[in-house]
Amino acid sequence: MxxxxxxxxxxxxxxxxxxxxxxxxxxxxxxxxxxxxxxxxxxxxxxxxxxxxxxxxxxxxxxxxxxxxxxxxxxxxxxxxxxxxxxxxxxxxxxxxxxxxxxxxxxxxxxxxxxxxxxxxxxxxxxxxxxxxxxxxxxxxGCTTARERVAAFLLEMNGRLTSAGVIALPMGRRDIADYLGLTLETVSRMFGALERKGHLKFLDDSRQRQIVILNAAGLTELDAPRKHRRLKRKHTPSVG
Amino acid sequence: MxxxxxxxxxxxxxxxxxxxxxxxxxxxxxxxxxxxxxxxxxxxxxxxxxxxxxxxxxxxxxxxxxxxxxxxxxxxxxxxxxxxxxxxxxxxxxxxxxxxxxxxxxxxxxxxxxxxxxxxxxxxxxxxxxxxxxxxxxxxxGCTTARERVAAFLLEMNGRLTSAGVIALPMGRRDIADYLGLTLETVSRMFGALERKGHLKFLDDSRQRQIVILNAAGLTELDAPRKHRRLKRKHTPSVG
DNA sequence: CGAAATCTTGATAACGTTCAATATTCGTGG
DNA sequence: CCACGAATATTGAACGTTATCAAGATTTCG
Known part of the structure; x- marks a missing residue:
């Protein structure tokens, strides 16, 4: 048509x-x-x-x-x-x-x-x-820890499919894992860790796919052990 | 002008x-x-x-x-x-x-x-x-091991800056590491491992930045321990 | 020439994977 | 509509790959 x-x-x-x-x-x-x-x-x-x-x-x-x-x-x-x-x-x-x-x-x-x-x-x-x-x-x-990845995923979804403050994930842990370069077990553990820290909570949804972000700032906290620490910078473009 | x-x-x-x-x-x-x-x-x-x-x-x-x-x-x-x-x-x-x-x-x-x-x-x-x-x-x-990343890097460079069969890398191990999401030590070790396997050799260049690929097929070999094994699929496209 | 950078190698540790077991839920077929 | 198998999620324990820390050898380049 x-x-x-x-x-x-x-x-x-x-x-x-x-x-x-x-x-x-x-x-x-x-x-x-x-x-x-x-x-x-x-x-x-x-x-x-x-x-x-x-x-x-x-x-x-x-x-x-x-x-x-x-x-x-x-x-x-x-x-x-x-x-x-x-x-x-x-x-x-x-x-x-x-x-x-x-x-x-x-x-x-x-x-x-x-x-x-x-x-x-x-x-x-x-x-x-x-x-x-x-x-x-x-x-x-390339650069981030498992916790940072899961947190970033939540913030991304929070900006895209939140309705009334609730993130209703359509995808399972396996999909999230394959998006973040992790295993589904690690994703599950990081969700648990973030919940225990009080950064999010699950609604009593049977499959734990309904999430409320309680502390977005907490999710943005960096987490690297001390992987790399490049600080100095040069600034002198030279003219030809 | x-x-x-x-x-x-x-x-x-x-x-x-x-x-x-x-x-x-x-x-x-x-x-x-x-x-x-x-x-x-x-x-x-x-x-x-x-x-x-x-x-x-x-x-x-x-x-x-x-x-x-x-x-x-x-x-x-x-x-x-x-x-x-x-x-x-x-x-x-x-x-x-x-x-x-x-x-x-x-x-x-x-x-x-x-x-x-x-x-x-x-x-x-x-x-x-x-x-x-x-x-x-x-x-x-997202998916690959350290060895696979270094091998893929070499194959990419092999297609881009080879002159007379020799890859002359302009960048150091640190840059390669930050490109591949690894540490420079791991990159160095993987180079060594690939050399020992006979997949490549270094020219007697002081900084080991001149490389000859001896066995490109060996570099494309997959290496995953058994990280994930999703197999069922209707038709199966794949990038190997 | 000498200080800084680069690369390799070894020892140790940690993060995330793997393997395994359980509980719950989904969804399809009887 | 219920039942049952498949799928999903959580959790624990052990392992392994890669990061971290450290030292040494060599080279670069200012």
């Missing part, structure tokens, strides 16, 4: 925030539902669509050949994923829970983009936003 | 490969030299220029407040860095050795970009290339 995004009131508000100048573009678009745990697209598959979460949650990840998994991002309502700017997906995407997505044919986007600098600029803006997230994640994975 | 890149034979060949459609753009450009160890720009500073390495090597990194450092990338001759698509740099950049860079005023790029969709597309292409690199780095930092 073809939808003019600028005239469909149900779609425009959702997409405008992310797609910006796409608002006057004529692109082919549709909705789809994926059951909990099902694959939306696979790594290295042709990237025919880009996706936006309407409802639910999605994980995108890479696998090593021996089964080790690294989740690159969680995608929540409003988020766009599968935007690879190339012919093939670089991640696998799976629905974490029953999920509804909007999909847009990449071909139609590119057709429009040829004559619409604003759309390319929007793609650049979204890609840059991805890049920023991934860059911060590298800092997390 | 203003240079029309499409008519300056000394500049065009270098930039065309990376900047694509910029070749017919009129942008302000110049060259600069930075001494070994000096800062080119700092994190959160205004991003007034984008840079291309002419000669030398550059590291870009983020710091935590207690001094922990994560190097995001090494930039070698031909590479463009500082392309943040925003008003501020997200990394600090330092010359690893005496380095010559070309710099291009961002303002002039943006002026041209307004009327040149091809240039924006080039920016998108370069940003996507950055993204791909960082995504792969996340997989490395």
């Amino acid at each position: 073809f939808i003019n995004l600028s005239t469909d009131p149900n779609i425009k508000p959702r997409l405008v925030g992310e797609l910006g100048d796409l608002s006057h573009a004529q692109v082919s678009s549709g909705e789809f539902k994926y059951g909990r745990g099902t694959e939306i697209f696979g790594e290295a598959e042709p990237a025919d669509y880009i996706y936006q979460v309407i409802e639910g949650a999605v994980r995108t990840y890479k696998l090593l050949s021996d089964g080790r998994r690294q989740i690159g991002a969680f995608h929540l309502p409003g988020d766009i994923f599968g935007l690879d700017n190339g012919d093939f997906h670089r991640f696998t995407a799976e629905a974490i829970v029953d999920t509804t997505v909007r999909l847009v044919k990449r071909q139609s986007l590119e057709r429009v983009a040829k004559s619409d600098p604003g759309l390319i600029l929007s793609l650049l803006t979204m890609t840059t936003a991805n890049l920023r997230h991934v860059e911060n994640h590298i800092l997390l994975l | 203003f240079i029309n890149l499409s008519t300056d034979p000394n500049i065009k060949p270098r930039l065309v490969g990376e900047l694509g459609d910029l070749s017919h753009a009129q942008v302000s450009s110049g060259e600069f030299k930075y001494g070994r160890g000096t800062e080119i720009f700092g994190e959160a500073e205004p991003a007034d220029y984008i840079y291309q390495v002419i000669e030398g090597a550059v590291r870009t990194y983020k710091l935590l407040s207690d001094g922990r450092r994560q190097i995001g990338a090494f930039h070698l001759p031909g590479d463009i860095f500082g392309l943040d698509n925003g008003d501020f740099h997200r990394f600090t950049a330092e010359a690893i050795v005496d380095t010559t860079v070309r710099l291009v005023k961002r303002q002039s790029l943006e002026r041209v970009a307004k009327s040149d969709p091809g240039l924006i597309l080039s920016l998108l292409t370069m940003t996507t290339a950055n993204l791909r690199h960082v995504e792969n780095h996340i997989l490395l930092l």
Whole structure:
């Protein structure tokens, strides 16, 4: 089906925030539902669509050949994923829970983009936003302790899916672990430690997925034993 | 100074490969030299220029407040860095050795970009290339052992700065460690282990920075003790 | 030339993983 | 709708990989 995004009131508000100048573009678009745990697209598959979460949650990840998994991002309502700017997906995407997505044919986007600098600029803006997230994640994975990672994860989620002060996590400990480069046991232990310190509490939710942050400042405290201590800096750009 | 890149034979060949459609753009450009160890720009500073390495090597990194450092990338001759698509740099950049860079005023790029969709597309292409690199780095930092990281580093460098089969590393063990999320001692030990296994050898270079890969296949061997073993999957894409 | 930086190697320790057991809940099929 | 197997989460104990601390050898470069 073809939808003019600028005239469909149900779609425009959702997409405008992310797609910006796409608002006057004529692109082919549709909705789809994926059951909990099902694959939306696979790594290295042709990237025919880009996706936006309407409802639910999605994980995108890479696998090593021996089964080790690294989740690159969680995608929540409003988020766009599968935007690879190339012919093939670089991640696998799976629905974490029953999920509804909007999909847009990449071909139609590119057709429009040829004559619409604003759309390319929007793609650049979204890609840059991805890049920023991934860059911060590298800092997390390369430098931080288990406690710091779990705390950072909570703060990230706190900013993204809090409703009435409660974080309702759609994903399990295993997913969190694979996002943070830890094991699920370590994630569980760090949650426990943060709870004992009074930085958070669990609501009497059966699976401990409903969390309230009690002390956000406590979560930002650094924790490194003394791993590295580089301090000096030089400042003298010399002119050629 | 203003240079029309499409008519300056000394500049065009270098930039065309990376900047694509910029070749017919009129942008302000110049060259600069930075001494070994000096800062080119700092994190959160205004991003007034984008840079291309002419000669030398550059590291870009983020710091935590207690001094922990994560190097995001090494930039070698031909590479463009500082392309943040925003008003501020997200990394600090330092010359690893005496380095010559070309710099291009961002303002002039943006002026041209307004009327040149091809240039924006080039920016998108370069940003996507950055993204791909960082995504792969996340997989490395989140999932792999020390030996695998050092091996992956060598293979990356092997594809980028090999001359006559010899990798001549411009950076020290500390930089490599901060790139791989390890300590310099561990990097040193892994080099030693790989040498003992016959996968590489050092040239009698005083600082062990000249390396020859003897067995690239040996370097790609996986090494995980048995950290995670997720196996079931419908179809199985994998990066080995 | 000499102080600082770099790299290696060894000994010890710690953080996080691995292995294991339990309790609870989910969700699918009878 | 209940029951039962599978999935999820927590916790404990032991282990292992990598960090930390330390010393020494060599080289760089100011």
